[in-house]
Amino acid sequence: MVSSLTQFQKDLSQHDSEQLTRMRHxxxxIMAMAVQKLFPGTKVATGPVTENGFYYDFxxxxxxxxxxxxxxxxxxxxxxxxxxxxIREEVQRAEIRAEIVELNEPYKLEILERIPPEQTITRYFIGSPEIGKPEASLFITDVQPASHYWWDLCAGPHINFTGEIEPDGFKLLNIAGAYWLGDETKPQLQRIYGTVWETKAALQAYLQQREEALRRDHRKLGQELNLFSIQEEAGGGLVFWHPKGASIRYIIEDYWRQAHLASGYQLLYTPHVANLDLWKTSGHFDFYQENMFDSMEVENQAYQIKPMNCPFHVLTYKxxxxxxxxxxxxxxELGTVYRYERSGALHGLMRVRGFTQDDAHIFCLPHQIAEEILGVLNLTEKILSDFGFKNYEVNLSTRPDKxxxxxxxxxxxxxxxKEALDTKGWNxxxxxxxxxxxxxxxxxxxQDAIGRLWQCSTIQVDFNLPERFDMEYIAADGSRQRPIMIHRAIFGSLERFFGILIENYAGDFPLWLAPVQVRLLPVSDEVRGYAESVITDLQKAGLRVEIDNSGERLSKQIRTAELEKIPVVAVVGKKEVENQNLSVRTRQVRDLGVMSLSELVHRLQEAIISKDS
Known part of the structure; x- marks a missing residue:
């Protein structure tokens, strides 16, 4: 269902505030002013507002x-x-250019030259540019050497006085490298990130969430739990799924297929490349070329590795x-696509160059749109709920000018x-x-476990591709008409959704998703035979199970299982062998006591079916 955000998320919802945007800008x-005072000779580049703060490049x-x-x-x-x-000031291009040249600020000069001739040029001062005026005495005299003020080219908006920012309401977060204008051929700059909030309490709430997000970082947990890797030898942005990560992916894919088959979908498999002319017909070559890899030549014809699955489904229809x-x-279709991303934009599983979309397309009659959209919403709710996501934020985007x-x-x-959303009852x-x-x-x-929002599912009505590909159907009156095409994805991509799952659960997956559901802990080699027979029985029951072969003491085996976030461990000692049972512990409830193998299987299967954690 769609419900209100948690109080913790509400504390951070000020990012929608216009005042907060001005404060961040x-x-x-203010940060750039401070840096130029503390580090003379520093040149400033750009300093935009970000989702939760700001940065400046130096x-x-x-x-x-x-x-x-x-x-x-x-x-x-x-x-x-x-x-x-x-203070905001409108300036003439020639005059401000001369001033920038005199200051020897090359990045400001390049920014100025990028401003269109017809656009008004503005700069913003912190402090007064007119030192001789009486009000100058109100300003501190050592903000910058021999200066009461600082300025930069900027379109705004800003607050009116620096004092509108609470001194304890901001925090500088980290330093990173960044190429000027994101171009690897241009100078590398130092980027300082910061955040600011309207109150100290809101800042502390954000820093707490940020610390928790770092603990849940899917890149760190992916390494610690041996789920996946990005192998630079193969090129950046390409994901290698390790056995445990691949196990979860298999579960996700199998669940996805069964859910779609039960909802009246049919499955497709389409190629990874096609003649470049296909992408010209679809319009991707004209509108999406910068995100496509270069084409390859096959028998004197250009072939393109696919950035989208849509044209393949259209050809199947035709x-x-x-x-x-x-x-x-x-x-x-679970269709793998490839898109060119700059190396600086790559980010773990969240931004990659090769990924698998959970793509689907619906070809329908105009009067069927509302019913089909409602069906997609119902399927989306079921799938997302089963993966633990109950709260959503929904946007309906209408016709643009072009x-x-x-x-x-x-x-x-x-x-x-609108009708489908209203029928669903979603805000x-x-x-x-x-x-x-x-x-x-x-x-x-x-919304994930710590209140963050992630864009996943999208449903789009398309009038363009049916026209471009001259798609038709025979109407009831015998005429040929265009079908309506609906694009939809629920996960978005398996890679990104897996990254979201890792962070949502902090790597502690629910039982039905866990790559290893049960680990047997033998206290000695003498009981290993019984433990291996239990392994066989559990595997026959469809459970994912393994045995600890480390030979370590029981306490160390238990600790290792906890670190690896194994949901259930079963201790096997002499007493368990004699009584043909197991001593069972879970990560959630801890000690469940002694139980028979059949009881353990029954309880685990029930939890898996109900998708309990």
Missing amino acids: TCAH NCPVSITPDDLEKIEVEMQRIIQANLPI HQLHSYRELPLRWA SVGNDQVWELATSAL YVVDEGGGAFYGPKIDIKI
Whole structure:
């Protein structure tokens, strides 16, 4: 269901506040002002607002270290406590260019040259640029050497005074490297990240969530639990699924297939490459080329590795002419696609160059849209709920200024999406003009265990591809008509969804998903024969089970199982052999006591079927 966010998430929801956006923008400038005072000769680049804070890029004559962040914070607090005014000024291009050249600020100069001729140029001061004026005496005199002020080219917006930021409401977080304008051929700069909130309490809540997020980082847990790796020898952004990670992936895929078959979908498998002309027909070559790998030549023809599955499903549809009686057709595929991402944008499982989409396309009649969308919403709710996600944020995006398709079809599709959401009873926000150029859409963000929202599921109505590929069906009156095409994904991609699962559960997967559900802990070699027979019986019952072969003391075996987040361990000693039973412990309840093998199997199978943790 869609429910309200937790109180913890509400404490962090100020990111929607316009005032907070202004504070973050201003805090970035305050940080740059402090850095240029503390590190003379530093050149500033850009400093935008981010989702939970801000950053600024610097070219500094010395390397800024994490130990320097505290003294930068102290200087920022002095600027804040001085309550300096933030002053906006419109400037002439020639005059500001001369001033920038005199200051020897090459990045500001390049930013200026990128501003379109017709656009008004503005800069923002912290403090007064007119030192001689009487109010200058209100300002601190040592914010910068021989200067009462600091400025940068900026479109704004900002707050009015630095004192509107609480001195204890901001924090500098870390330092990273970044290429100027994200271009690997340009200079590498130092980027300092920070965050600011309207209150100290909100800052502490965010820092607590951030610390918890670091503990749950899927890259760290993926390594510790031996789930996956990114092998640089093979190239960045390509995922290697290790046996335990592959085991979870198999479970996810099998669950996904069975859920779709039960919901009236048919499964497809399509190629990984196709003639480049296909991507020209679909429009990807024109509109998506920068995210596509270079084409390859095969027998004097250009072939393209696929960035999308959609055109393949369209060609499958066009293989034969369909009647209106056959529609809707629901076709689903776990299709692996490849997209070019810059190395600086890659991030574990969340941003990769090769990934598997849980893609599906529905080809239907116009009057079937609402019913089909409702079916997708129901299936989405079931799947996400089974994986532990109960709370969602839903957006309905409507027709943008630039779009294809006539008004009647857009109105029909948008009304159908609204009708489906209203029938479902979900709260949603309308994003006016936020739809794709080819149709309106629904986006669903899932809330994880620590209140973060992740974009996963999307449902998009498409008028473009049916037109581009001249798709048809035979209508009831014998005429040939265009079908409506619905794109939808529930996970988004298996790789990213797996990363979200790791972080949501902190690697402590529920029993039905755990790669190893039971580990047997033999106290000595004498009981190993019985333990191995138990392994065989548990495997026959469909359970994923292994034996600890380390030969360590029982306490060490138990500790190792806890670190590896094994849901259930069964101790095998002489007494267990004599009585033909097991001493069972779980991560959640700890000691369950002694039970027979058949009782253990029964309880585990019940928990797996109900998807209890």
